[in-house]
Amino acid sequence: MTDALTVVIGAGHNGLVAAAYLARAGRRVLVLEAADHVGGAAVTREFAPRFRVSSVAHLTHLLDPSIIRELDLTRHGLAFAREELKSVVLNPTGEALVLDGAEIVSGPVSAADRASYAEFSARLRRLATVLGRQHGRVPPRLGWSHWREALPAAALGLDLRRLGRDDLREFLRIVTMPVYDLVEESFESPLLKGAVALDAVLGTRLGARSGNTVFSYLHRLSGAAYGRRGPALPRGGVGSVTDSLAAAARIAGASIRLSSPVEAILVEQGRVAGVRLAGGERIEARAVVSSADPKTTLLRLLGARHLEAEFAQRVHHLRATGTAAKLHLALAGLPRFTGVPAEWLGERLLLAPSATYVDQAFDHAKYRRCSDAPALEITIPTVHDATLAPDGQHVLSAIVQYAPHDVDGGWDAARGPFLERVLALLEAHAPGLRAQLLAAQLLTPADLEREFRMHGGHWHHAELTIDQALMLRPVPGAAQYAAPVAGLYLCGAGSHPGGGVIGAAGRNAARVVAEDDP
Amino acid sequence: MSSSRGHYTQVVHTTPFHSRTARANVLNVWHRWRDHTVADAYFDVSLEYTALRNACAVFDISPMTKHRISGPDALEYLNRLVTRDVARIRPGRVGYCVWCDDRGQVIDDGTLFHVEPGVYRLCSQERQLDWLSRSALGFDVAIREETEEVAALALQGPTSCAVLRALGLSGVESLVPFAMRSYAFAGGELLVSRTGFTGDLGYELWTGNAQAEALWDALFEAGRLHGIRPMGTHALEMARIEAGFIQAGVDFLPADRAVRTDRTRSPFELDLAWLVDFAKPNFTGRRALLEEERRGPRFRLVRLDVEGNKPAKDAYVYDDRRNVIGAVTSALWSPMAKASIALASVRMPWGRPTDELWAEIYYQKELKWSRLNARCRVVTGPFYAPERRRQTPPADF
Numbered sequence: 001m002t003d004a005l006t007v008v009i010g011a012g013h014n015g016l017v018a019a020a021y022l023a024r025a026g027r028r029v030l031v032l033e034a035a036d037h038v039g040g041a042a043v044t045r046e047f048a049p050r051f052r053v054s055s056v057a058h059l060t061h062l063l064d065p066s067i068i069r070e071l072d073l074t075r076h077g078l079a080f081a082r083e084e085l086k087s088v089v090l091n092p093t094g095e096a097l098v099l100d101g102a103e104i105v106s107g108p109v110s111a112a113d114r115a116s117y118a119e120f121s122a123r124l125r126r127l128a129t130v131l132g133r134q135h136g137r138v139p140p141r142l143g144w145s146h147w148r149e150a151l152p153a154a155a156l157g158l159d160l161r162r163l164g165r166d167d168l169r170e171f172l173r174i175v176t177m178p179v180y181d182l183v184e185e186s187f188e189s190p191l192l193k194g195a196v197a198l199d200a201v202l203g204t205r206l207g208a209r210s211g212n213t214v215f216s217y218l219h220r221l222s223g224a225a226y227g228r229r230g231p232a233l234p235r236g237g238v239g240s241v242t243d244s245l246a247a248a249a250r251i252a253g254a255s256i257r258l259s260s261p262v263e264a265i266l267v268e269q270g271r272v273a274g275v276r277l278a279g280g281e282r283i284e285a286r287a288v289v290s291s292a293d294p295k296t297t298l299l300r301l302l303g304a305r306h307l308e309a310e311f312a313q314r315v316h317h318l319r320a321t322g323t324a325a326k327l328h329l330a331l332a333g334l335p336r337f338t339g340v341p342a343e344w345l346g347e348r349l350l351l352a353p354s355a356t357y358v359d360q361a362f363d364h365a366k367y368r369r370c371s372d373a374p375a376l377e378i379t380i381p382t383v384h385d386a387t388l389a390p391d392g393q394h395v396l397s398a399i400v401q402y403a404p405h406d407v408d409g410g411w412d413a414a415r416g417p418f419l420e421r422v423l424a425l426l427e428a429h430a431p432g433l434r435a436q437l438l439a440a441q442l443l444t445p446a447d448l449e450r451e452f453r454m455h456g457g458h459w460h461h462a463e464l465t466i467d468q469a470l471m472l473r474p475v476p477g478a479a480q481y482a483a484p485v486a487g488l489y490l491c492g493a494g495s496h497p498g499g500g501v502i503g504a505a506g507r508n509a510a511r512v513v514a515e516d517d518p
Numbered sequence: 519m520s521s522s523r524g525h526y527t528q529v530v531h532t533t534p535f536h537s538r539t540a541r542a543n544v545l546n547v548w549h550r551w552r553d554h555t556v557a558d559a560y561f562d563v564s565l566e567y568t569a570l571r572n573a574c575a576v577f578d579i580s581p582m583t584k585h586r587i588s589g590p591d592a593l594e595y596l597n598r599l600v601t602r603d604v605a606r607i608r609p610g611r612v613g614y615c616v617w618c619d620d621r622g623q624v625i626d627d628g629t630l631f632h633v634e635p636g637v638y639r640l641c642s643q644e645r646q647l648d649w650l651s652r653s654a655l656g657f658d659v660a661i662r663e664e665t666e667e668v669a670a671l672a673l674q675g676p677t678s679c680a681v682l683r684a685l686g687l688s689g690v691e692s693l694v695p696f697a698m699r700s701y702a703f704a705g706g707e708l709l710v711s712r713t714g715f716t717g718d719l720g721y722e723l724w725t726g727n728a729q730a731e732a733l734w735d736a737l738f739e740a741g742r743l744h745g746i747r748p749m750g751t752h753a754l755e756m757a758r759i760e761a762g763f764i765q766a767g768v769d770f771l772p773a774d775r776a777v778r779t780d781r782t783r784s785p786f787e788l789d790l791a792w793l794v795d796f797a798k799p800n801f802t803g804r805r806a807l808l809e810e811e812r813r814g815p816r817f818r819l820v821r822l823d824v825e826g827n828k829p830a831k832d833a834y835v836y837d838d839r840r841n842v843i844g845a846v847t848s849a850l851w852s853p854m855a856k857a858s859i860a861l862a863s864v865r866m867p868w869g870r871p872t873d874e875l876w877a878e879i880y881y882q883k884e885l886k887w888s889r890l891n892a893r894c895r896v897v898t899g900p901f902y903a904p905e906r907r908r909q910t911p912p913a914d915f
Contacts, residue, residue, distance in 0.1 A: 268799075270799030270800055270804075299655075304655045304657070305591075308598075308801075308802040309598070309619075309620065309652060309655075309802040310619055310802070312655050313652055316655055
């Protein structure tokens with residue numbers, strides 16, 4: 001049995017991390033990837049002739065440094081074109097607001113806001129650090145029969161306790177709050193409120209006034225646990241993260257088969273026996289570790305019939321509907337954004353002039369419509385990384401909130417008008433941009449679902465809220481990576497600690513697999 | 519039964535036999551069973567019971583919840599739903615089964631009729647459409663509640679077979695327990711199954727609403743010389759306790775209704791281990807039940823022979839050191855066993871055949887309450903199990 005194969009489904013960052021660690025632990029590992037390239041949703045692709053871009057995630061802010069170190073990713077080609085990016089909040093009426101970690105670099109904010117923001121950032125980073133510390137841990141079980149099983153819960157409790165009374169009280173007070181209420185009580189400047197609100201909702205199906213958005217903001221900040229002030233721009237796009245992971249996995253002995261979509265996880269006598277590929281090929285395995293999202297893995301590839309009824313229902317009810325679209329523009333030159341000095345164009349540009357703006361953008365999505373005035377996170381990676389476009393030309397990459405997966409009338413009809421609306425919005429903030437436009441690509445959640453095989457086109461595989469976090473992620477009964485069917489494991493963003501190109505789910509899952517079946 | 523339209527103006531319905539049961543119910547005592555009016559007693563509970571055990575009695579089971587389950591995945595679906603192996607219930611056969619939640623706690627019990635290949639009818643005490651529908655995720659299966667579409671009578675007792683033969687149902691005597699056969703009747707279909715809730719020889723008769731009154735009339739005509747009587751819920755209750763059958767909501771709390779986790783019971787805790795088939799690779803509750811098998815159950819269902827003649831209704835059960843270890847869920851003075859008998863749920867490890875248990879019985883004589891501590895003996899098997907319940911063909915009367 002010891003030489004039997006361990007199959008990893010999906011060569012995204014989590015699948016590759018799991019494969020690399022399992023191979024290093026001495027197992028025979030085969031990664032099966034549906035696409036003809038590695039990367040999953042952490043990939044750099046050509047979207048127009050000679051223009052390349054990070055197709056889904058376009059920054060890394062949570063990538064686990066212990067993975068970079070342990071898998072020696074730097075040696076395998078991982079490099080950052082720029083780290084700790086600043087945030088530049090576009091101002092429709094004047095000078096942009098520039099944030100650098102906890103500091104306000106410049107912009108139209110009061111002295112009171114400067115002081116508040118410093119205090120706010122410091123406190124939230126302390127709270128987020130508690131979350132960040134959990135990334136590398138298998139979430140605790142809520143019931144335990146042996147004291148050893150109580151240790152993970154005790155560790156979480158201790159981390160919270162070590163915050164001290166004031167921080168813990170604040171943590172409990174704000175963690176389920178809407179980010180809107182928190183920024184309202186903290187700041188005066190609409191730009192500052194908008195920036196925090198957008199960071200809280202990026203990639204989610206939540207508005208600024210939705211509950212749990214302070215939690216999603218803390219998740220975004222949880223890279224603070226690694227001492228980071230801001231997100232990073234990998235050289236060559238986010239695909240270089242997965243390229244380096246693939247190299248690390250191969251060096252460790254894992255095989256990666258491309259263009260091999262798994263059609264079914266095979267079960268014999270109640271335990272996983274292997275997988276069947278589209279086309280019918282069967283591959284036997286002692287364990288199957290899936291980085292696909294939980295609904296795809298458990299309900300489509302495995303099938304509810306192999307699960308017990310209530311567990312299957314929990315998976316069925318997992319909230320995983322995407323509302324974030326991705327916009328890629330090929331530009332003949334560097335655009336000029338009103339109120340943004342040229343030196344800041346390579347930073348993270350936020351189009352979120354107020355928290356109300358962000359929340360109103362969400363209102364449409366609630367009723368299956370695209371935002372009239374969407375909020376955007378924009379990067380122009382070519383400012384730091386010339387490898388992505390021809391000389392002197394540029395790539396603009398933006399996350400567009402909100403574009404509901406299940407848009408009324410379907411995306412065939414909605415795509416054109418929505419793209420036009422986003423371009424008009426960009427033109428308003430960057431006059432002349434349309435004249436520079438060489439090509440545009442809009443990836444809707446429906447495209448993301450189809451191209452990256454993510455159920456509902458959700459970036460994080462499952463909504464990142466407290467009811468779907470930690471020992472509840474994706475659902476109770478599978479939160480410690482092992483699925484209820486022996487030999488099946490989850491290792492994707494749908495598992496703890498969630499989305500954001502962290503890699504920790506893959507690493508944690510590999511540990512559980514190795515412990516279950518050494 | 520009346521249609522579901524206007525259900526908000528009429529919340530209690532009559533059964534398709536109501537014109538007949540109302541005429542037979544000289545006591546005019548009624549009971550609400552799943553929102554249908556059924557007779558508690560017709561003329562005399564003791565005589566109705568006596569008819570059941572010595573001749574035959576008719577009980578209107580129309581309000582019993584009935585579901586039709588069909589489709590390509592029906593067998594696989596049912597095998598995931600219930601704890602036993604449904605593949606072994608062949609077409610034309612009936613199986614008793616229980617189904618559990620993910621925690622291995624019993625939601626309900628019922629009888630599963632393999633009506634025709636791949637088509638099943640599941641009868642249960644509680645309404646189950648919600649659970650059945652939720653369990654259907656990922657299965658190509660059609661589930662329809664057909665409670666209102668089927669009129670049904672239980673005909674139970676030693677002369678029941680003779681009555682059916684007199685009715686002209688040829689070959690009915692060859693039906694073995696848990697078998698069924700379909701007959702043409704009054705322009706419709708009459709399905710006869712050798713099943714029941716009395717532990718006696720008996721049958722259940724299933725037909726369309728349009729045939730209901732004709733069936734009742736024909737049965738009583740055919741049974742005139744075989745001592746046929748109508749029977750209400752009180753007499754049936756006596757029979758089912760004698761047979762040792764459990765009832766949802768009485769002897770166990772349906773798991774989907776429980777608020778407190780220690781109030782539910784697993785199949786093991788209801789003496790239904792024989793219904794749990796771990797050879798099946800998956801069914802709802804399997805993981806929890808495997809764990810329970812390893813750890814041991816918390817409770818045991820016991821059948822008690824209680825000293826004396828006072829029914830131990832609702833009695834606490836004590837061990838020999840006067841600690842409360844459980845409670846009686848069903849009890850009566852059994853005319854057939856000539857004993858005070860009880861079903862009780864006790865904490866493990868009590869309930870072994872050698873355990874000395876006591877029931878604390880409160881009873882009233884002329885408005886004066888008295889208390890009695892009665893010694894209990896743990897009985898294995900049913901209190902009353904006449905040979906004729908299994909005998910095929912049954913003796914002729």
